[in-house]
Amino acid sequence: xxxxxxxxxxxxxxxxxxxxxxxxxxxxxxxxxxxxxxxxxxxxxxxxxxxxxxxxxxxxxxxxxxxxxxxxxxxxxxxxxxxxxxxxxxxxxxxxxxxxxxxxxxxxxxxxxxxxxxxxxxxxxxxxxxxxxxxxxxxxxxxxxxxxxxxxxxxxxxxxxxxxxxxxxxxxxxxxxxxxxxxxxxxxxxxxxxxxxxxxxxxxxxxxxxxxxxxxxxx
Amino acid sequence: xxxxxxxxxxxxxxxxxxxxxxxxxxxxxxxxxxxxxxxxxxxxxxxxxxxxxxxxxxxxxxxxxxxxxxxxxxxxxxxxxxxxxxxxxxxxxxxxxxxxxxxxxxxxxxxxxxxxxxxxxxxxxxxxxxxxxxxxxxxxxxxxxxxxxxxxxxxxxxxxxxxxxxxxxxxxxxxxxxxxxxxxxxxxxxxxxxxxxxxxxxxxxxxxxxxxxxxxxxxxxxxxxxxxxxxxxxxxxxxxxxxxxxxxxx
Numbered sequence: 429x430x431x432x433x434x435x436x437x438x439x440x441x442x443x444x445x446x447x448x449x450x451x452x453x454x455x456x457x458x459x460x461x462x463x464x465x466x467x468x469x470x471x472x473x474x475x476x477x478x479x480x481x482x483x484x485x486x487x488x489x490x491x492x493x494x495x496x497x498x499x500x501x502x503x504x505x506x507x508x509x510x511x512x513x514x515x516x517x518x519x520x521x522x523x524x525x526x527x528x529x530x531x532x533x534x535x536x537x538x539x540x541x542x543x544x545x546x547x548x549x550x551x552x553x554x555x556x557x558x559x560x561x562x563x564x565x566x567x568x569x570x571x572x573x574x575x576x577x578x579x580x581x582x583x584x585x586x587x588x589x590x591x592x593x594x595x596x597x598x599x600x601x602x603x604x605x606x607x608x609x610x611x612x613x614x615x616x617x618x619x620x621x622x623x624x625x626x627x628x629x630x631x632x633x634x635x636x637x638x639x640x641x642x643x644x645x646x647x
Numbered sequence: 648x649x650x651x652x653x654x655x656x657x658x659x660x661x662x663x664x665x666x667x668x669x670x671x672x673x674x675x676x677x678x679x680x681x682x683x684x685x686x687x688x689x690x691x692x693x694x695x696x697x698x699x700x701x702x703x704x705x706x707x708x709x710x711x712x713x714x715x716x717x718x719x720x721x722x723x724x725x726x727x728x729x730x731x732x733x734x735x736x737x738x739x740x741x742x743x744x745x746x747x748x749x750x751x752x753x754x755x756x757x758x759x760x761x762x763x764x765x766x767x768x769x770x771x772x773x774x775x776x777x778x779x780x781x782x783x784x785x786x787x788x789x790x791x792x793x794x795x796x797x798x799x800x801x802x803x804x805x806x807x808x809x810x811x812x813x814x815x816x817x818x819x820x821x822x823x824x825x826x827x828x829x830x831x832x833x834x835x836x837x838x839x840x841x842x843x844x845x846x847x848x849x850x851x852x853x854x855x856x857x858x859x860x861x862x863x864x865x866x867x868x869x870x871x872x873x874x875x876x877x878x879x880x881x882x883x884x885x886x887x888x889x890x891x892x893x894x895x896x897x
Binding site: 490493494497498499500503512514515593594597598599600602603611612614615616617618 | 673675678679681682685700701702703704708709711712715716717718812814818834864
């Protein structure tokens with residue numbers, strides 16, 4: 429495999445991995461809140477959390493670009509610290525995390541809903557504080573779904589294109605991912621390179637989706 | 648636990664943006680230039696020691712990124728309209744017409760045919776004609792303008808298949824989904840199962856311009872100005888010509 433193709437494959441996998449780690453805390457938190465709490469505006473939070481799943485990825489990308497661009501609210505706040513997001517690997521991770529989050533939240537939420545409340549109550553009667561109940565009872569019981577959700581989020585991140593090309597661009601060796609690379613190579617007629625990336629992409633996605641499906645369906 | 652955190656820190660460190668160590672020039676170039684700009688970047692770095700980083704994409708996407716404040720030093724657009732949307736972002740008096748291109752009609756290689764004029768596209772043998780979406784893709788805008796100029800747009804508009812990019816119009820002919828496509832002459836070198844039916848003469852076809860300009864929000868204005876001057880010089884002209892583009896020079 430040419431180093432260029434290998435670099436893109438390794439970078440994409442690494443970025444998707446970091447995106448998955450980044451989306452885990454908010455994803456698990458959100459899933460738990462949605463599974464266990466009733467509050468005003470819950471429907472709105474629920475809808476917002478699944479928005480990246482149903483919106484065109486390019487639209488999500490444009491919104492992110494507006495947010496983190498140097499003229500956007502987040503971009504302006506970060507500028508004094510010399511932090512630039514657009515066109516950096518951080519933008520790749522951001523796009524991937526946002527696009528993968530809804531899949532993680534949905535799957536993890538189903539997991540939390542399946543946890544029998546009685547076990548949690550038992551832990552409480554034994555004197556465990558809420559945080560300890562969560563980390564030693566709820567989380568382990570829902571772990572299979574969380575893992576499946578994380579893997580689904582990871583697969584979504586691996587294939588992310590629309591939002592990535594808008595906020596991160598297609599810079600070889602810096603922000604070019606598998607999906608963006610396939611697009612760029614196809615646009616310039618470099619079919620052999622596009623085919624090589626395609627093969628890598630299919631292999632990675634196949635493996636990850638296979639594991640995710642097994643985790644989600646086997647009890 | 649410590650080892651886990653160390654791994655995590657390492658992974659984060661690889662993706663967190665760091666300020667550029669040495670001055671480089673960030674160029675946003677239209678997708679059709681991706682290949683040739685890669686060559687340009689390599690040679691320019693060899694000649695001057697300045698690193699050129701090339702970001703490619705559809706011209707309208709690149710324009711949106713610049714409008715959002717992306718720190719691009721130099722922008723090369725595939726059409727004048729997208730450059731025109733950035734009037735406030737461009738450094739005054741730096742915009743130049745860098746390159747030109749030519750339209751071409753291609754047909755499937757297994758049914759080769761030579762046309763004397765694009766007027767023959769009204770022929771019943773051409774049931775589907777692929778062009779880039781005239782609403783968004785520059786190549787499609789040019790193709791539609793040319794068909795209108797010939798006065799055959801009303802006759803062929805029912806046969807037009809708009810595609811999301813000029814490459815997809817070419818692909819439609821390659822895989823037999825369309826009987827003809829109007830693409831750039833430069834797209835042809837990469838095409839395998841297509842055959843050139845007609846190269847639309849430069850004088851007759853629409854004026855296809857790739858404008859370039861230095862962008863105000865860039866970090867390296869001086870570097871961008873120097874690179875732009877080099878792009879208009881003889882060595883770059885040779886590289887562009889080799890890729891099928893028409894350098895417009897000084």
